[in-house]
Amino acid sequence: MTEIERLKIIMERLNFKTQKNFAAGLNIQEGSLSDILRGRIGISNAVRDRLFLKFNVNLEWLEKGTGEPILKKGPVVSETKAGVPYFDISISDMDTLLLEEEKADYFVNYKPFNDCTAYLPVYGDSMYPKYASGEIIAVREVTNLEVLQWGEAYVVMANEKSNHLRSIKLVFEHSNKDKLILRSSNPNFKGDTIIDKASIIGLYIIKGKITRNLI
Structure with a gap:
């Protein structure tokens, strides 16, 4: 499974129904998220930080598939x-x-x-x-x-x-x-x-x- 495929799973786990809402949650343009999901650009450190800080995403899982997708506890943003x-x-x-x-x-x-x-x-x-x-x-x-x-x-x-x-x-x-x-x-x-x-x-x-x- 690729990092992009895991990002799509995270979007589903976080109950974002549309790319537009997911992009808004990450404070990025919808077009930028679309480019990421299509593999045109990589996932920037800023996006990784927001996934972790705002949604407790386990970045080890996102990058390597290690552990669970969502951490049980962490900072509240x-x-x-x-x-x-x-x-x-x-x-x-x-x-x-x-x-x-x-x-x-x-x-x-x-x-x-x-x-x-x-x-x-x-x-x-x-x-x-x-x-x-x-x-x-x-x-x-x-x-x-x-x-x-x-x-x-x-x-x-x-x-x-x-x-x-x-x-x-x-x-x-x-x-x-x-x-x-x-x-x-x-x-x-x-x-x-x-x-x-x-x-x-x-x-x-x-x-x-x-x-x-x-x-």
């Missing part, structure tokens, strides 16, 4: 402000304004991370295997740069003095208290980045992640 906002955007395209609730795609009510500031998707492999591309991270804003957890992962946003850096990095103490050491967890991304604390315009500690096989 709504378009009302009930929970933590999810922003479907690459970190490299972020600025602080994009974390305003009014610009959220939807809200995720998931008790372990309800004290967080936002959910964000992971793109790229610089933090693999700690955070893999396609996973969703829960982040909480840090306002005091003098109290950091060394060795933990943060979303770092810097100004023009640090080349507008937007990245997930492990943060380590520098011998100069006015600087920070940033490091990838993927050994293929070698070398440290040193930035001034003063150049940071946004810092978010990663409290956890939602993996595709969350039960």
